[in-house]
Amino acid sequence: MSxxxxxxxxxxxxxxxxxxxxxxxxxxxxxxxxxxxxKGAQDVVLLGIPTxxxxxxxxxxxxxxxxxxVTVPSGSIDIxxxxxxxxxxxxxxxxxxxLPADGIDGKIVVLVDDVLFSGRTVRAALDALGxxxxxxxxxxxxxxxxxxxxxxxxxxxxxxNLPTAMSEKVKVYLSETDGRDAVVLxxxxxx
Amino acid sequence: MKRHLISAGDLSRDDxxxxxxxxxxxxxxSQRSIKKLPTLRGRTVVNLFxxxxxxxxxxxxxxxxxxxxxxxxxxxKGSSVSKGESLKDTALTLxxxxxxxxxxRHSASGAPHRLAEWVDGSxxxxxxxxxxxxxxxxxxxxxxxxxxxxxxxxxxxxVGDVLHSRVARSNVLLLATLGAQVTLVAPPTLLPVSxxxxxxxxxxxxxxxLPKSDVVMMLRVQRERMNAAFFPSAxxxxxxxxxxxxxxxxxxxxxxxxxxxPMNRGMEIAAEVADSPRSTIVExxxxxxxxxxxxxxxxxxxxxxxxGAQ
Numbered sequence: 001m002s003x004x005x006x007x008x009x010x011x012x013x014x015x016x017x018x019x020x021x022x023x024x025x026x027x028x029x030x031x032x033x034x035x036x037x038x039k040g041a042q043d044v045v046l047l048g049i050p051t052x053x054x055x056x057x058x059x060x061x062x063x064x065x066x067x068x069x070v071t072v073p074s075g076s077i078d079i080x081x082x083x084x085x086x087x088x089x090x091x092x093x094x095x096x097x098x099l100p101a102d103g104i105d106g107k108i109v110v111l112v113d114d115v116l117f118s119g120r121t122v123r124a125a126l127d128a129l130g131x132x133x134x135x136x137x138x139x140x141x142x143x144x145x146x147x148x149x150x151x152x153x154x155x156x157x158x159x160x161n162l163p164t165a166m167s168e169k170v171k172v173y174l175s176e177t178d179g180r181d182a183v184v185l186x187x188x189x190x191x
Numbered sequence: 192m193k194r195h196l197i198s199a200g201d202l203s204r205d206d207x208x209x210x211x212x213x214x215x216x217x218x219x220x221s222q223r224s225i226k227k228l229p230t231l232r233g234r235t236v237v238n239l240f241x242x243x244x245x246x247x248x249x250x251x252x253x254x255x256x257x258x259x260x261x262x263x264x265x266x267x268k269g270s271s272v273s274k275g276e277s278l279k280d281t282a283l284t285l286x287x288x289x290x291x292x293x294x295x296r297h298s299a300s301g302a303p304h305r306l307a308e309w310v311d312g313s314x315x316x317x318x319x320x321x322x323x324x325x326x327x328x329x330x331x332x333x334x335x336x337x338x339x340x341x342x343x344x345x346x347x348x349x350v351g352d353v354l355h356s357r358v359a360r361s362n363v364l365l366l367a368t369l370g371a372q373v374t375l376v377a378p379p380t381l382l383p384v385s386x387x388x389x390x391x392x393x394x395x396x397x398x399x400x401l402p403k404s405d406v407v408m409m410l411r412v413q414r415e416r417m418n419a420a421f422f423p424s425a426x427x428x429x430x431x432x433x434x435x436x437x438x439x440x441x442x443x444x445x446x447x448x449x450x451x452x453p454m455n456r457g458m459e460i461a462a463e464v465a466d467s468p469r470s471t472i473v474e475x476x477x478x479x480x481x482x483x484x485x486x487x488x489x490x491x492x493x494x495x496x497x498x499g500a501q
Binding site: 088093127132 | 209212213216217218223225227228229230266268488489490491493494495
C-alpha cells in the first residue's frame with residue numbers, strides 16, 4: 001500500500017525477509033497444502049484480494065494445475081465497499097471483482113491475500129462473499145502472517161509467520177506488479 | 192473530487208475518469224442476486240424535487256438504496272412549498288434533519304449552487320432549469336464508453352433543442368473534458384446566445400454531420416418550454432432535425448444513437464430508430480443507477496472533507 005507516513009525526522013530501515021525463491025517455495029507449499037486439505041482441489045475457487053492477492057491466487061492456481069492437472073478457477077474480490085474504515089479517509093477507488101463463470105455457490109473458496117494483519121480485510125471479504133453467493137466453505141491463504149489480530153480470524157495456509165512490532169510495516173513486492181519478488185520489513189526509527 | 196456535484200464543468204479529467212471507472216465496477220452489483228452494498232449505512236440522502244421527474248428521481252433513489260443509505264423523498268407537490276415556503280427555509284429544515292447529501296432538481300438555474308451555501312451536506316444537481324444536469328452527462332459518457340471504448344477523439348453529435356437543454360450543456364462540458372469532439376446541430380432559434388463560448392462546433396446541417404459521427408444524441412423537444420415560435424411546425428422540425436431510418440443508414444456502422452428520455456417518438460426520433468439495436472436508450476437507464484451509485488459513493492463514502500472549499 002502507498003501510505004507513506006514518513007515524517008522528515010524519521011528514517012526507514014528496511015530488511016528483506018523473503019527473497020524471490022523463498023516466495024516461490026512458500027507458494028509451492030501452499031499449493032500442496034490446498035491439494036492435501038481439499039483432497040485434490042475439487043470445487044476449489046481461488047479468490048485474490050486486490051492488488052497482490054490476485055497475483056498470488058493466480059500463481060497458486062498455476063501450481064495446483066501443474067501438480068495434479070486440475071484446473072482451479074481463480075478470480076478477484078474487491079472489498080473496498082465493505083471496509084470498516086471508509087470514513088477515515090477520502091473515498092478510495094475500487095479494485096476489480098472478477099468471479100469465475102460458475103460462481104461460488106457450493107464451492108470451497110480460498111481467499112488469498114498478501115499480508116494478514118488485523119484481520120479486518122478478511123472480515124470485509126467474508127461480508128462481500130456473503131452478498132455474492134453461498135460457498136460450501138471459506139478458507140484463507142496468506143503469504144505473510146504478521147500477527148496483531150484485532151478479530152477472531154486465522155489463516156488456513158501461511159507462507160511465513162513473521163513476528164513484527166506494531167510500528168513496523170510489511171511490504172510485498174511481486175514481479176507482475178513491482179518488477180521483483182520480495183517481502184520487506186520496514187522499521188521506522190527516530191533519528 | 193469536490194464536495195458537491197453542481198456542474199459537469201467542475202470535474203477534472205481525473206475526477207470524471209474516476210467516476211466512470213468506479214461505475215464500471217459497480218455495474219456488476221446490478222447483476223447480482225443481492226443488489227446491495229453496505230457502504231453508506233447510516234447516511235441520509237434527501238431527494239429534493241421541485242420539478243416533475245420519474246426516471247431521475249427513481250434512479251437516484253435506487254442508487255442510494257443499493258448503497259444502504261436512508262432515502263427521504265421530497266417533492267414540491269403536497270409539501271410546504273405549495274404553502275409558500277422558500278428554498279432557504281426548506282434547506283434549513285433539511286439541514287436540521289441531518290441530510291448527508293441533497294439531490295436537487297429545480298426549475299431555476301443556479302438553485303443547487305444557492306443550496307450549497309445553506310446546507311453542510313453534499314449537493315448533487317439533478318437538473319436545474321436550463322443550466323446543467325451533470326449525472327445525465329456522466330451516464331451518457333459511461334454508456335458511450337461501454338459501447339465504443341475510450342472517448343478521446345470520438346465525434347459526438349448532439350441534435351435538437353439545445354437552448355432549453357441542461358443535458359446538452361453538461362454533455363458538451365464533460366465530453367470536452369474527456370477529449371471527445373462535440374458538434375451541436377439545431378435550428379438557429381434553438382441555440383443559446385452564449386453557445387459561441389462552448390467547447391464545441393456548431394452546424395445546421397444534420398445530414399452533413401451524420402457520416403462523421405460516432406455517437407448521435409437526440410434531445411427532446413421540450414414542449415413545456417416552447418413559449419415562442421422556435422420553428423414553423425412539428426413536421427418541419429421532424430423532417431430537418433429528426434432521426435429516421437434513412438438518416439440512421441447514413442451513420443457509420445459502429446455509431447450509436449442516444450436519447451436522454453423521455454422521448455417524443457415520431458418527433459425528434461422515429462420509433463424504429465429508438466428500438467433498433469444501435470440505440471442505447473434502455474442501457475442509459477440501467478447505467479443511470481450505476482453512475483449515480485458511483486457519484487454518491489465518491490461524495491459520501493469517504494471521510495468528511497474539512498472545510499467547504501475542497
